[in-house]
Amino acid sequence: MNAVHRPLGPSDAVLWSMERDPLLCSTVTAVGLLDRAPDRTELRSRFELAVRDEPRLRQRVGGQLWGVGRACWVDDRDFDLSAHLRWLGGVDDPRWLWHFAAQTAEEGFDRSQALWQVTVVEDLAGGGAAFVVKLHHALTDGLGAVDLLRHLVAVSPGVVERMAPRPVPEMTGPTGTAAHVAGMARHPGRTVRSAAGLAGSLTRLVAPSPNRMAPLWDRRSTRWRFDTVEFPLEALRAAGRIAEATVNDVFVAGVAGGLHRYFAHHDRHVGALRINLPVSLRRRGDGSAGNRFSPVRVVLDISEHDAYRRVRAVSAQCRAARHEPALPLTETVAGTLALLPAPVTAAVMGSMLKGVDFVATNVPGVPVPCSLAGAGLTRLYAFAPLSGAALNVALVSHVGLACIGLNCDRAVIDDPDVLVACVHDGFDEVLALGHARGAPAQRKGA
Template sequence: MVAVSNDAPRMTQSDMFSWHMEQNPILRSTVVVVVLLDASPDWDRFLATVERAAQVLPAMRRKLVPDRGLAPARWVDDADFDLNWHVRRLDAPHPKNLDGVLEVARTAAMTAFDPARPMWEYTLLDGLEEDAAAAVVMKFHHSLTDGVGGVRIAAEIMDFERGGTEREPIASSDQIAPAPTLRDTVGWYASSGVTVVRQSVSSAARLGARMVVRPLRALRDVAGTAVSVARIVEPVTSTASPVMTERSTRRHLATLDVPVDALAAAGEAGGGTLNDAFLAGIVLGMRDYHRRHDAQIDHLRVTMPMNLRHEDDPLGGNRITLVRIRIPCDLDEPKKLIDRIHDIVMKWRLEPAVPLADPIAGALNVLPAAAVGAMLEHVDFLASDVPGSPVPLYLAGAKITRQYAFGPTIGAAFNVTLLSYVGDCCMGIDVDDAAVPDLDVLVESLATGFREVCET
């Protein structure tokens, strides 16, 4: 979030992008996390812990108020903030197992947020009889935080011991985020204009100096950046998959577990990383899924978040950029596929336009939602890898046995989000029903793909 003249926070352009594109409901950026527990957590402790987290992250107590014109929306303190509205306790629905929990989670994923309140909800489901004793369904809008930031926020409500974790007291603050005024809006336009001019003059000066010393290289760099930006924003007019072509607002969720050590070893054996092995498992699963539908695929397009977050960045907001990568699907040998994916992903990480996420988002925010949809709705799948805790965690006295993150599809046929926890890669699979009407078949195919990768 960016501070303005009166210290009230505004959305960054990247956060505004995830909010603006929701004019098309297929592109909603709702994130749902399911946490499975070995016991029912202490309710009073749970409430106190979440209340503390809301003090650590002020955005949890703030709602979004649109501003005038092109100015980004403002985070404004909710004078009617009610913790008990955001945190709820219910009896687990039938069937009292993971399937019942996922049904609650998918309903949460499909339900729009109340714009008059902060965009997050926690629901404790008590009385499970299979898979866990209790579960917490956590729902939040992507503009509140990204995956890596979410893991840091989780550290504020989760403990390393069943008895709890000693935490530093929160310093009280009288500072509030007021509603926007016309003066604030005018101030934002003025400061933005000054910033653009200052950056333009600075860039022109640097470019001028480089033109004197190395003119050809300077021109190549400018041209390279322009081409890189074009690659990131280039519209995609059709899906690469001949099967997963339709889109809707209907969702279903599923899970898949793979050992961390096995996936990391496969990545290393193929000359890549765990993330490269993760993508290879999905690609091999897609080959199997399309074979079951008597279809062939030459390549697929994947949207992949790239982390731009630094250690000293605030917890809230997004520090990612979304890139759409074309991955060939003609290899069936896992090691070769991992090696190829590693090369492709590394080239994208070095793209000159990747660090320019916020300026690019600012340009996209002036486009109609239909134009943004053209960029995203024809992507075949979305994949995200979020490093979690390597040690067991507890929530208000209950041990966390599994945790799954279900990222938004934002126009893709499905999203697979890998959240590592202790020794497992816990994968949450969020599927658009129109694109993938046979979820069980998709999960079987993905399991086949990861089995092939891990057995290399």
């Protein structure tokens, strides 16, 4: 039987090719904390079903020679689940798990095999366990990864419907290039203004970034460090209600306040930083595999001391990012980049991303209690790739918690404990907005 060849989607192909530059590594990592070790036999059975139901999990990338040619998903005839699901004993050290996860991410992938790996860590302190997931971004984006998780976890019978994917609202009428052509045909008088607005938006999305704006973060390396913080999700919602903002707005404002404190700690006044805000383009009916997002770069003011005004300002910038007119053209632009030789694609993406100071991404996670092969899943953290930035902060909502993972460049941020403390304080400022409506937010970190 011949192997099945399916070309990578445009965005998937760009994510695959751009890591020809090691600073644009596309490894996504997630760590789930469990209240006990999962049953090995049941867990393997669940992975066997997941691999059967989602073909992408048993495929590798082929089709290119020296970075030239169309990359394709190819069925791996020698696929062996044991090469992707492994078990390990833990160490009684609170930092060990995060160090292990970062080290695992830095190791990259064997490109002759399927681009994912799961390590179950047993015998952690207090009898707990964890799983460390490493997958290549070409496989899927954050929302797709959470959807894949649904193949593995079990929930109570009465709450299965609450586990349904939460896509962004569907757009009405034609989308992408077709939408703009149709709009111009219906309203020719607006064509010139529309074209000018679209051209400006497209320039903002693809233009090279100027020099980095963070004065202390002028280097980049391939060495990562993972840290975590968490807050009650309701505390973010309460602050959002006061400021008429979304959970994501409060999240970004908390990070912005923390970074202002961090630079002030180093006696540096930093008024603004360049942030990469991934905007989801997923629609109802999209499958788990594949990427459907656009990276939108914004110069974010971090100098506002008043928490309410900070959240409101961030909300306005995030709203503008979500409504960039050129967003429907993301796949068209990616398709053009994917036609270039991989080194050229990497150079173009590097010119866009290496001027970014930090990334902030928010993924709706699992909203209900669930278990993995008999072990309760108590926390779920994501550590997204730096992709040219010095810091990536990712929020995953999990059963009433805002689980926040920080991936920082160890060659750039040599005092990560100070950074984490400052981020804590930045969130305290914005979450205080909602304290009048509930109990003070309790925070934790690793």
